[in-house]
Amino acid sequence: MKQSGMLSIESKNIFNILKKWLYTEQDIVFRELISNACDAVEKLSNIKNIKGDLSEYKGVISVTLDADKQCIIISDNGIGMTKEEVQKYINQIAFSGATDFINKNNQAGSETIIGHFGVGFYSSFMISNHVAIETKSYLEDAKAVRWDCNVDMSFSMNEGKKLHTGTDVILYLDDNNPYLKNPKLILDIIKKYFVFSKTEIYYEAPDIQRQLVNIPEPVFRLSSNLINPEEMNLFYKDFFDDVFDPLFWFKFESIDLGLKGILFFRNTKNNTEELDGKIKVYSRGVYIGENIRELIPKFVNLQSGIIECDNLPLVVSRSTIRDEDSNDNVVSLIYECLAQEVTIYINEMFEKHREKYEAYWPNINAFVKYSILQDKIFASVMARKAIFMDLTGRYYTIKEYVEKFEGSEDNVVYYSSDAVEQAYYIGIFKRCGMNALLFDHVIDQPFMRKYEVLNPSLKFIRIDSNIEAIFKGEIKEEDKQNSEVVSDKIKSALGDRLGNIELKITNIQHESISMLIINDEKARRMADMMEIYGLINANNFSAKELQSKSTLLINLNNEIVRFILNSNNEELQSIVINQLFDLALLNQQSLEPEDVENFVNRSEELLVRAIRK
Numbered sequence: 001m002k003q004s005g006m007l008s009i010e011s012k013n014i015f016n017i018l019k020k021w022l023y024t025e026q027d028i029v030f031r032e033l034i035s036n037a038c039d040a041v042e043k044l045s046n047i048k049n050i051k052g053d054l055s056e057y058k059g060v061i062s063v064t065l066d067a068d069k070q071c072i073i074i075s076d077n078g079i080g081m082t083k084e085e086v087q088k089y090i091n092q093i094a095f096s097g098a099t100d101f102i103n104k105n106n107q108a109g110s111e112t113i114i115g116h117f118g119v120g121f122y123s124s125f126m127i128s129n130h131v132a133i134e135t136k137s138y139l140e141d142a143k144a145v146r147w148d149c150n151v152d153m154s155f156s157m158n159e160g161k162k163l164h165t166g167t168d169v170i171l172y173l174d175d176n177n178p179y180l181k182n183p184k185l186i187l188d189i190i191k192k193y194f195v196f197s198k199t200e201i202y203y204e205a206p207d208i209q210r211q212l213v214n215i216p217e218p219v220f221r222l223s224s225n226l227i228n229p230e231e232m233n234l235f236y237k238d239f240f241d242d243v244f245d246p247l248f249w250f251k252f253e254s255i256d257l258g259l260k261g262i263l264f265f266r267n268t269k270n271n272t273e274e275l276d277g278k279i280k281v282y283s284r285g286v287y288i289g290e291n292i293r294e295l296i297p298k299f300v301n302l303q304s305g306i307i308e309c310d311n312l313p314l315v316v317s318r319s320t321i322r323d324e325d326s327n328d329n330v331v332s333l334i335y336e337c338l339a340q341e342v343t344i345y346i347n348e349m350f351e352k353h354r355e356k357y358e359a360y361w362p363n364i365n366a367f368v369k370y371s372i373l374q375d376k377i378f379a380s381v382m383a384r385k386a387i388f389m390d391l392t393g394r395y396y397t398i399k400e401y402v403e404k405f406e407g408s409e410d411n412v413v414y415y416s417s418d419a420v421e422q423a424y425y426i427g428i429f430k431r432c433g434m435n436a437l438l439f440d441h442v443i444d445q446p447f448m449r450k451y452e453v454l455n456p457s458l459k460f461i462r463i464d465s466n467i468e469a470i471f472k473g474e475i476k477e478e479d480k481q482n483s484e485v486v487s488d489k490i491k492s493a494l495g496d497r498l499g500n501i502e503l504k505i506t507n508i509q510h511e512s513i514s515m516l517i518i519n520d521e522k523a524r525r526m527a528d529m530m531e532i533y534g535l536i537n538a539n540n541f542s543a544k545e546l547q548s549k550s551t552l553l554i555n556l557n558n559e560i561v562r563f564i565l566n567s568n569n570e571e572l573q574s575i576v577i578n579q580l581f582d583l584a585l586l587n588q589q590s591l592e593p594e595d596v597e598n599f600v601n602r603s604e605e606l607l608v609r610a611i612r613k
């Protein structure tokens with residue numbers, strides 16, 4: 001059977017290109033050769049299955065780094081090849097597609113080519129100048145074949161020594177080959193690409209004992225009712241390198257697309273810093289890539305998961321996904337399918353398991369809102385299903401909230417953007433039997449603006465903004481004159497400190513409220529926006545800027561204000577008025593640093609007076 005010769009001249013181009021990747025994309029060699037081995041095992045398994053004698057067959061792949069012989073052997077007990085098949089598949093067919101492509105696109109770079117074609121068996125020459133195949137076909141009476149090929153493209157075929165069905169691909173290495181120095185590199189590559197390969201893959205090297213590298217039956221492939229949640233949590237933490245258990249997970253499947261997947265909702269603990277998840281894509285058990293933009297909707301990518309789709313080409317790159325027309329369809333269908341699956345799952349939780357939805361809300365809050373803002377499919381179902389906590393700790397959608405609390409003011413929703421900063425105003429709301437929603441996540445501001453655009457009749461007003469309307473504080477007839485007196489006293493005591501703040505003296509039912517600064521909602525939002533875009537400095541910007549649009553509400557029903565009205569002690573009046581004004585500024589976190597000292601001195605002065613009294 002001895003035969004020798006030269007490979008076709010077109011192949012020379014490929015060799016040159018392969019050499020260029022030598023030290024950059026070496027993973028490809030293992031991906032290609034082990035994929036071929038997996039295919040060979042699957043083919044034999046299918047044949048045995050058809051014949052009904054599968055019982056004794058178990059496909060196994062072994063990768064061995066032999067330091068003495070200075071070679072890497074990729075061995076499988078798959079279908080094997082006859083001499084004719086080696087002739088046909090290895091000698092002739094290799095790269096016919098790729099060589100056509102190169103002929104048509106002389107300028108094409110290696111990136112483009114690798115994106116378009118599986119470089120296949122010949123990627124071996126990326127790390128080896130001499131490659132051999134020892135193979136024996138499964139066919140009865142088939143003879144073993146040995147094929148040797150050098151990087152100069154001269155090959156020989158001889159009778160081989162292989163006793164059992166299968167194929168060994170032997171890559172002879174140069175002295176300075178990096179894998180000889182660091183055999184663990186190969187282990188990592190096998191793990192990366194074949195972790196979920198259905199065939200067992202073993203690795204052995206000097207100092208690395210023969211070990212099973214992959215997980216042929218990962219827990220996520222079991223049907224949902226057979227999955228042990230603990231086991232699943234452990235798998236998730238280990239595989240995605242997360243310290244927390246997932247919040248929840250769900251599996252999905254599209255038989256038409258040959259798509260199966262699992263999505264883990266990450267327990268972000270409201271940590272907005274690390275929002276992106278990891279979605280790993282596999283085709284026929286081989287890793288294709290992570291977070292592939294064309295395949296996975298951006299919002300889905302906030303979570304982590306595993307997608308397996310055998311209809312995706314085995315050798316796929318981002319450029320393949322983008323360019324190949326034939327793939328376009330599968331890719332966009334998968335994209336839509338993922339968006340729909342997530343939407344359906346979250347919607348069902350909202351509709352049918354509201355308690356669970358609310359319990360998970362602190363963790364999925366940002367995800368749901370971001371997805372509504374970002375994805376049309378998700379928004380079309382979920383736009384009105386974001387929920388917000390009210391001042392009593394209950395959750396409502398905005399629609400539910402408006403319907404329930406439509407009493408006080410039509411279509412106005414009061415909100416607090418920061419329960420700590422606005423604690424005083426929240427206190428006032430509670431005292432007045434009023435309610436408000438908490439919009440305290442960074443995403444709530446853009447979310448609210450979008451909601452307003454979609455529902456123009458609805459108005460969102462921050463709890464420290466135009467709230468005077470809720471007090472319905474019309475001045476009593478008998479207090480009209482008093483209001484002028486108080487107004488004059490306050491203006492004279494505050495002088496320049498008042499700036500452009502408008503005074504409003506009124507009778508607020510709740511006597512405990514003395515003085516309150518409220519800001520115009522529109523002006524404040526504008527200022528917030530400017531701050532976000534860096535047009536103003538948060539430290540310089542404070543009450544001063546807003547003063548032109550702020551109002552100082554003074555409650556004539558309050559005991560201290562009545563004291564101001566009735567007292568003749570100008571000095572004490574001035575202390576009290578300035579003190580109340582500072583307290584009002586403090587309550588909205590806008591007491592200027594230069595006023596703090598006066599405030600402290602005045603407080604002490606009042607304490608001394610109280611003690612001496």
Ligand SMILES: Nc1ncnc2c1ncn2[C@@H]1O[C@H](COP(=O)(O)OP(=O)(O)OP(=O)(O)O)[C@@H](O)[C@H]1O
Nearest residue numbers: 036037040080081089090094118119120121122167
């Ligand atoms: N380990 C193996 N066992 C049996 N046959 C093999 C093995 N490796 C390669 N072959 C045969 O050689 C052919 C060519 O392999 P090659 O890797 O070059 O291309 P491919 O796997 O068909 O496609 P791709 O270009 O996507 O990798 C295979 O289709 C298969 O028939």
